[in-house]
Amino acid sequence: MNSYYSQENHGPFETISVGRLELEEGGVLDDCTLAVATYGELNANKTNAILIPTWYSGSSKIMEQAYIGRGRALDPQRYFIMVVNQIGNGLSLSPSNAPADIAGPRFPRVRIGDDVRAQHRLVTRHFGIERLALVVGGSMGAQQTYEWAVRYPDMVERAAPIAGTARNTEHDFLFAETLVEAITTDPGYRDGHYAAAGEVAAGLRRHAKLWTVMGWSTEFFRCGRHRALGFNTMDEFVDNFMTGYFSPMDPGNLLCMAWKWQRGDVSRHCGGDLAAALGRIQAKTFVMPISHDMFFPPSDCLVEQQLIRGSEFHPLTSVDGHLALFGTDADCMAELDARLRELLAL
Amino acid sequence: MNSYYSQENHGPFETISVGRLELEEGGVLDDCTLAVATYGELNANKTNAILIPTWYSGSSKIMEQAYIGRGRALDPQRYFIMVVNQIGNGLSLSPSNAPADIAGPRFPRVRIGDDVRAQHRLVTRHFGIERLALVVGGSMGAQQTYEWAVRYPDMVERAAPIAGTARNTEHDFLFAETLVEAITTDPGYRDGHYAAAGEVAAGLRRHAKLWTVMGWSTEFFRCGRHRALGFNTMDEFVDNFMTGYFSPMDPGNLLCMAWKWQRGDVSRHCGGDLAAALGRIQAKTFVMPISHDMFFPPSDCLVEQQLIRGSEFHPLTSVDGHLALFGTDADCMAELDARLRELLAL
Numbered sequence: 001m002n003s004y005y006s007q008e009n010h011g012p013f014e015t016i017s018v019g020r021l022e023l024e025e026g027g028v029l030d031d032c033t034l035a036v037a038t039y040g041e042l043n044a045n046k047t048n049a050i051l052i053p054t055w056y057s058g059s060s061k062i063m064e065q066a067y068i069g070r071g072r073a074l075d076p077q078r079y080f081i082m083v084v085n086q087i088g089n090g091l092s093l094s095p096s097n098a099p100a101d102i103a104g105p106r107f108p109r110v111r112i113g114d115d116v117r118a119q120h121r122l123v124t125r126h127f128g129i130e131r132l133a134l135v136v137g138g139s140m141g142a143q144q145t146y147e148w149a150v151r152y153p154d155m156v157e158r159a160a161p162i163a164g165t166a167r168n169t170e171h172d173f174l175f176a177e178t179l180v181e182a183i184t185t186d187p188g189y190r191d192g193h194y195a196a197a198g199e200v201a202a203g204l205r206r207h208a209k210l211w212t213v214m215g216w217s218t219e220f221f222r223c224g225r226h227r228a229l230g231f232n233t234m235d236e237f238v239d240n241f242m243t244g245y246f247s248p249m250d251p252g253n254l255l256c257m258a259w260k261w262q263r264g265d266v267s268r269h270c271g272g273d274l275a276a277a278l279g280r281i282q283a284k285t286f287v288m289p290i291s292h293d294m295f296f297p298p299s300d301c302l303v304e305q306q307l308i309r310g311s312e313f314h315p316l317t318s319v320d321g322h323l324a325l326f327g328t329d330a331d332c333m334a335e336l337d338a339r340l341r342e343l344l345a346l
Numbered sequence: 347m348n349s350y351y352s353q354e355n356h357g358p359f360e361t362i363s364v365g366r367l368e369l370e371e372g373g374v375l376d377d378c379t380l381a382v383a384t385y386g387e388l389n390a391n392k393t394n395a396i397l398i399p400t401w402y403s404g405s406s407k408i409m410e411q412a413y414i415g416r417g418r419a420l421d422p423q424r425y426f427i428m429v430v431n432q433i434g435n436g437l438s439l440s441p442s443n444a445p446a447d448i449a450g451p452r453f454p455r456v457r458i459g460d461d462v463r464a465q466h467r468l469v470t471r472h473f474g475i476e477r478l479a480l481v482v483g484g485s486m487g488a489q490q491t492y493e494w495a496v497r498y499p500d501m502v503e504r505a506a507p508i509a510g511t512a513r514n515t516e517h518d519f520l521f522a523e524t525l526v527e528a529i530t531t532d533p534g535y536r537d538g539h540y541a542a543a544g545e546v547a548a549g550l551r552r553h554a555k556l557w558t559v560m561g562w563s564t565e566f567f568r569c570g571r572h573r574a575l576g577f578n579t580m581d582e583f584v585d586n587f588m589t590g591y592f593s594p595m596d597p598g599n600l601l602c603m604a605w606k607w608q609r610g611d612v613s614r615h616c617g618g619d620l621a622a623a624l625g626r627i628q629a630k631t632f633v634m635p636i637s638h639d640m641f642f643p644p645s646d647c648l649v650e651q652q653l654i655r656g657s658e659f660h661p662l663t664s665v666d667g668h669l670a671l672f673g674t675d676a677d678c679m680a681e682l683d684a685r686l687r688e689l690l691a692l
Contacts, residue, residue: 170580171567175559181552185531206527213521213560218643221517234516294640297564 002197004248005090005097010061013037013091018121027108030099032118035060035091037083039068040076042127049129050074052083053119053137053144055325056257057249060085066327073340079133084119086140088256095192095252104252105192112140112264116147120155134344135283136160138325139296140257143168143264149281150266158343159283162336163290163322166304167265167274175214175295176262182206183251192252200251207254208242215242217292217321225320229328278307285311286343288336292321314339348543350594351436351443356407359383359437364467373454376445378464381406381437383429385414386422388473395475396420398429399465399483399490401671402603403595406431412673419686425479430465432486434602441538441598450598451538458486458610462493466501480690481629482506484671485642486603489514489610495627496612504689505629508682509636509668512650513611513620521560521641522608528552529597538598546597553600554588561588563638563667571666575674624653631657632689634682638667660685 007013013035021032037060042049052063052074060083068074074081085091087110095107102108123129135148135156142164149159150166165172183189186203194200212234220226221234231237246254270276287305289298298315305313316339318324318332327333353359359381367378383406388395398409398420406429414420420427431437433456441453448454469475481494481502488510495505496512511518529535532549540546558580566572567580577583592600616622633651635644644661651659662685664670664678673679 169564169567170572171559171564174555174580174584178552178555178559181555185548185552187533202531206524206531209520209524209527210556213517213524218515218517218641219645221515222646222649226516234520238520295564299565300568303568 002090002096002248002250004250010059010091011037013060013085016122016126018118018126021114021118023108023114024111025109029087029093029102029108031093032087033093034087034118034122035085036122037061037064039064039081039083040079042080042129046129047131047133048079049123049127049132050079050081050134050136051119051123051132051148052081053115053135053141054083054086054089055137055139055141056261057089057246057254059089059091062326066333073337073344074136082123082127084122086115086144086257086260087118088253088260090250090253094250095256096250107252107256110256110260112143112147112260113151113268115260116144116151119144119148120152130155132156134158134160136162136340137164138162139164139322140261140264142296143261146266147264149283149285150269150277153280153282156283158346159281159285160288160340160343161285162288162316163293163296163325165264165296165300166278167267168262169300172295173262176258179207179210180255180258182210183255189251194251197248197250201247204247204249204251205243208246209238211246212238212242214294215321215323217294217319219292219319220321223319225328274304275307278304279309281308281311284343284346286339287311287313288339289315290320290322290324290332291315291317292319294321296322348436348442348594348596350596351440356405356437357383359406359431362468362472364464364472367460367464369454369460370457371455375433375439375448375454377439378433379439380433380464380468381431382468383410385410385427385429386425388426388475392475393477393479394425395469395473395478396425396427396480396482397465397469397478397494398427399461399481399487400429400432400435401483401485401487402607403435403592403600405435405437408672412679419683419690420482428469428473430468432461432490432603432606433464434599434606436596436599440596441602442596453598453602456602456606458489458493458606459497459614461606462490462497465490465494466498476501478502480504480506480686482508482686483510484508485510485668486607486610488642489607492612493610495629495631496615496623499626499628502629504692505627505631506634506686506689507631508634508662509639509642509671511610511642511646512624513613514608515646518641519608522604525553525556526601526604528556529601535597540597543594543596547593550593550595550597551589554592555584557592558584558588560640561667561669563640563665565638565665566667569665571674620650621653624650625655627654627657630689630692632685633657633659634685635661636666636668636670636678637661637663638665640667642668
């Protein structure tokens, strides 16, 4: 067990079983557990439920810290907010915490659709909720948001995919592949048979460097934003911030999530027809890329938004690029809050 | 010897010695040879000389094929054009062709400034030329162009740095580091003691993937430009085009060039003061980034252009991004030609 994924680091969260989950790729999770953090109270009519799925490497904790709060758009005083950790993130059922028969490299392939079906059981059976006022998430959280809106169109009243796509692009697939290879080519990875994340430290550091190159933006570094965040040099930023962030994580968990990320694609519901799939969406949808995102760029998000009936395109402005999702740019977060308020008022 | 770097593949070129070159980092090239291809004839007053340095991984051949020709801006009927292969590119003195005492991993560190001093000897001593009508180059060729204009301001009448910077950015340094690590982490690299490029094939393939992610643009792939170039899938594009391009090259040569690229910095002439260094430039300068370049983006080039007296900022438009330099986008090349004609008429 990797001690990084603890209640101390990421809690409080509750672990809830949604039962046996047959996976789209053919595997089975006999007892699929989801780690869930909730904020606020469900009202009597059950009309104030918000679902937030998590992104690659993230947990419910960052969503709480950066997105949820009194006076924020996602206000626990008004809404019942469920943050559901994605399968494979180390808190929900994952390579790092699974029973021996599916632990580590034996963990089956999971797709975005599997996550969303598991979340659907959680929402309907565990919480008894039939309508979601909003599904909102960033990056892989946006992929899950799209999947929700396409798979369960009559359950999702509003959708806010931030910095992510409904169907992953070829470019993004390849970027994720470079992340995967940074890890798997580390001799310490040993085809998944490492004893601890530390044995894959070199691979995780290269993975962190690739995230540094693509996760922020050229403008971020030109403007010295890394220095503004407290790191004097690029080396310090890579070592202390980026590598510091990723290095305690389980490599197998990251690979499980990366595989899902690469294959996010709602068009699977309609035989590969993206327009037909996005045409199923009934939610009021705000598509919100981030202006300087290098791998989920506004241009890729715009072509999808144009396929969603009644949707609006509201790019957020931040030189922090994709990783503005971390909440590093207060102006961007304020812009997001304003948009979410607008959406929630519709 | 690596047979890729042959007259058959890259010629005709002439190999010219510029003598013993003491390097900025302290090493020495006892007999520094430069591979040079010339086009056209020097006029009697020696006023029609154009110098073109080469980029990372490139040779004089691509410059001939994509940039030089009758009716083009760089017209051999009007100009005497010298394309000088950079040190380390496999044609000029390089790890792959050096005498045993400095071959392979024993090759000394070379800087952009060393290249430009070697080229200066070539131009003045070998060709007897005291003024250059134009120095023009892309990427590392732009780095050398800036170095020429700052180091020998009264020799350079016009300068056209395309898709490159005068002082490399922290972001670009890190991107190049991921390229370096893709190669050096291949067990077949053996700290430079490989017998042939093929032993580092896996590393060169990862290096090609990183180039695929950063070298073009997200729009390039969204618009299906890779398919328009004749590759049905991303895999085909990576395997046949990108890996096919890089895999015959000598890994040590690429690392020699990458080290230089990372450290290109004209501010070294003025104790780190970039404004002072660029203030030395007397050349009429057109700064020409490419609109969709992911690592030498227009915004990084613009801040430098603003420090160059009388210069003009003329970004070229292409979704092909940095690798529009290959000449894949005919409109972009036409735009470049128009700008170069304008500059040459000043």
